[in-house]
Amino acid sequence: RKEVEQDPGPFNVPEGATVAFNCTYSNSASQSFFWYRQDCRKEPKLLMSVYSSGNEDGRFTAQLNRASQYISLLIRDSKLSDSATYLCVAVSGAGSYQLTFGKGTKLSVIP
């Protein structure tokens, strides 16, 4: 079983739609969680951190459920510029800071 698993995708949605990404992690010792965005042939860039209390940044909402080891990302009012691959990340590694990435879910927002 992979440490971080995401919806396989791809997701093709019309502009203005709401889209949800789901992710589960297997290492209960994981300390922190993030969503990264990666554009085609580019490096990953931090989208937002994920907290148990949930956090919102404009059209983006992230949520962590430690009991279920489940992480989510919700994008409201999708824009064409949201088209990218979204990577779920768990941080682990005793004494180090190891980012464990999911495989990523590709989102295409269609006009």
Next chain:
Amino acid sequence: ETGVTQSPTHLIKTRGQQVTLRCSSQSGHNTVSWYQQALGQGPQFIFQYYREEENGRGNFPPRFSGLQFPNYSSELNVNALELDDSALYLCASRAAGPQGEAFFGQGTRLTVV
């Protein structure tokens, strides 16, 4: 721009050869990590360096090795290249501590033929 630069951006090598990839970390960042991203996959952790010492390693064979220099820049060396080593190699730097964000360089795309 993240301030993390990698070189070269693209590289083609022959199976069995050796390769060295370089990374300059962002100013003030003393921790550098390397990741391998195969096509269609998420990045996989190779190893991490903190103050010139390796302090974490993923599931990669010993032919993957690295260095960190006093200015915190870093190298990734891969010996005896295999076809499956073809991937995007990403370097990430961060400041020490639990809250430091990791910033990625643009990556080096390695093709082994």
